[in-house]
Amino acid sequence: MNAETTMKTIDQTAPNWERDPVLSVQHLTMRFGGLVAVGDLSFEVGRGDITALIGPNGAGKTTVFNCVTGFYKPTEGRVVMRHGPGRQDEAVDEVTASGLRWKSSDKGAVFLLERMPDHEISHKAKVARTFQNIRLFGGMTVLENLLVAQHNPLMVASGFSIGGILGLPSYRNAQKEAIDKAIYWLERTNLVERADDPAADLPYGDQRRLEIARAMCIGPQLLCLDEPAAGLNPRESAELNGLLKYIRDEHNVSVLLIEHDMGVVMEISDHVVVLDYGVKISDGSADFVKSDPKVIAAYLGVDEESEIDMPEVLEDVEKVVEEADTTKAGKSSASSRKPAAKAGSGKASGKTPAAKKTSSRGAKVPAASKAEPVPQGLLDTGTAKAKPAARKPASRVSAAKPTGTSATATTVKPAAASKATKSTAAQIKAEKPAKSASGTARAKPAAKAKVAAPAASEIKIADAGNYPGQQPHGTKKPRAGGANNLTRVKGIGPANEKKLNALGIWHFDQIAAWKKAEIEWVGAYLSFPGRIDREEWVKQAKVLAKGGETEFSKRVDRGDVPTSVPGKRGAQPKPSTGSRKATGKGGKA
Numbered sequence: 001m002n003a004e005t006t007m008k009t010i011d012q013t014a015p016n017w018e019r020d021p022v023l024s025v026q027h028l029t030m031r032f033g034g035l036v037a038v039g040d041l042s043f044e045v046g047r048g049d050i051t052a053l054i055g056p057n058g059a060g061k062t063t064v065f066n067c068v069t070g071f072y073k074p075t076e077g078r079v080v081m082r083h084g085p086g087r088q089d090e091a092v093d094e095v096t097a098s099g100l101r102w103k104s105s106d107k108g109a110v111f112l113l114e115r116m117p118d119h120e121i122s123h124k125a126k127v128a129r130t131f132q133n134i135r136l137f138g139g140m141t142v143l144e145n146l147l148v149a150q151h152n153p154l155m156v157a158s159g160f161s162i163g164g165i166l167g168l169p170s171y172r173n174a175q176k177e178a179i180d181k182a183i184y185w186l187e188r189t190n191l192v193e194r195a196d197d198p199a200a201d202l203p204y205g206d207q208r209r210l211e212i213a214r215a216m217c218i219g220p221q222l223l224c225l226d227e228p229a230a231g232l233n234p235r236e237s238a239e240l241n242g243l244l245k246y247i248r249d250e251h252n253v254s255v256l257l258i259e260h261d262m263g264v265v266m267e268i269s270d271h272v273v274v275l276d277y278g279v280k281i282s283d284g285s286a287d288f289v290k291s292d293p294k295v296i297a298a299y300l301g302v303d304e305e306s307e308i309d310m311p312e313v314l315e316d317v318e319k320v321v322e323e324a325d326t327t328k329a330g331k332s333s334a335s336s337r338k339p340a341a342k343a344g345s346g347k348a349s350g351k352t353p354a355a356k357k358t359s360s361r362g363a364k365v366p367a368a369s370k371a372e373p374v375p376q377g378l379l380d381t382g383t384a385k386a387k388p389a390a391r392k393p394a395s396r397v398s399a400a401k402p403t404g405t406s407a408t409a410t411t412v413k414p415a416a417a418s419k420a421t422k423s424t425a426a427q428i429k430a431e432k433p434a435k436s437a438s439g440t441a442r443a444k445p446a447a448k449a450k451v452a453a454p455a456a457s458e459i460k461i462a463d464a465g466n467y468p469g470q471q472p473h474g475t476k477k478p479r480a481g482g483a484n485n486l487t488r489v490k491g492i493g494p495a496n497e498k499k500l501n502a503l504g505i506w507h508f509d510q511i512a513a514w515k516k517a518e519i520e521w522v523g524a525y526l527s528f529p530g531r532i533d534r535e536e537w538v539k540q541a542k543v544l545a546k547g548g549e550t551e552f553s554k555r556v557d558r559g560d561v562p563t564s565v566p567g568k569r570g571a572q573p574k575p576s577t578g579s580r581k582a583t584g585k586g587g588k589a
């Protein structure tokens, strides 16, 4: 599509980031050896918007920042920065074709950041950034830090030093302007009193604000902030919100921030982009994103230490999956699963994995300060609590090079998949009863199951054919003894468990019976890439179905990992009869 066509087809009712993007990240890929930190990522940042880039640890957020700000050269992709209104597609096409780095026109200017070194990105393209780990000149005073930021204009005005020595008027004027600007931002950030103190002597929150003041001194059009709220107490977080809104509203500076503090994100963001495993899983308004099941799953359907010991969060997960939990029969079976008890589990556990997690991140997020905000909804939660666990590089590599399963999962277009999940879940219906409802019967090859009468109360997703592979056999209700706590399988968090239950998967032996076809089907049905390969679920389920334990299940049972079922092992539903038999034979992992 040429530029003209593109411009004509812009929908004027489209969101700001589509109509007037200050930044377009297009098909960005960043590889580190075999690891794909960011894969074919595209998103836009609206002019004058606050845009949040969020996602679990290791999702690729900082890598995106590093590509945008010139610290990394992307492996592939284009990063377009625009001064002046509109998409300026013609200019973008021209610069791209010409091999130039930027081009000015009567409409403004466009810059291809992937072609520019970092100092040009800050001083020409006017993209400023702060860092996850504060990088100030600790020995310099607060004011000096802000003057150094304006080094470029001062050097130009001084004729590259001689003017400064001679005290030329141009230099004096530039110096005065630089000081005025520094004082202005010191006032806005409440740091005037500290202007002559060494930056390193400032408390942490002040240093964070000083970094923002320093970035603002280069007169950016786009301000990139890497975890600006990390380590701030609630009062400081509130002040930060005010400062960022001020920067947006009074200076018309667009802000792109990486932030784990969902209180900050949801309160101030006009637009939220969610990454997981280096790919975009959601993109829209804060309201849209926070109720997007894929986002909930990315944050909560996690492998370990998912920090979800908040009843409010679990209740939201319940709600989301209840939406998909369709039929009245489904609802009644849900009540037999005691969602309220599940929701209360976090409270009952009294665990503080958030504190544990934050401490593992060092001084970045003091747990005590993060515990205070009152959670409102899934992602309006108290900051670090909703932050999922760090992931192991190994699983990252496997995500980068998908197995058959995950590849299948990702072949489902996210939006479509999400819809499909809802609508198909809404069409769950019982088929003709059959004689056996035993776990082993579920292991039957799918073709057989289709030909033969379905098992008693089998759940069949109406448009099962839309998914690849073979729908695993599910039953409407768990067997006697109740459902297994599927979250004892590493990789099945509460969100996944609920979706599996909606599919009629209640027991470890059902999962243990999955073959490739069922695994693929489930991967697509869940509609988001898993953190842990589904094959790994099957392996674990085999052990657990026999009454054995895995390292992870032990941690769940000890109460070290938040789970959908409160209490310790004793609170688990008893294994099925078949499982007990297996245990009796000594089937331990």
Ligand SMILES: Nc1ncnc2c1ncn2[C@@H]1O[C@H](COP(=O)(O)OP(=O)(O)OP(=O)(O)O)[C@@H](O)[C@H]1O
Pocket (backbone or CB within 6 Å): 032, 035, 036, 037, 055, 056, 057, 058, 059, 060, 061, 062, 063, 064, 393, 396
């Ligand atoms: N220079 C590098 N060399 C090799 N791997 C890297 C490099 N930088 C990042 N990675 C890897 O890329 C992946 C994404 O990392 P990145 O820091 O971008 O994630 P993130 O979303 O910012 O995480 P966090 O929230 O923990 O800061 C991780 O697996 C990380 O280990």
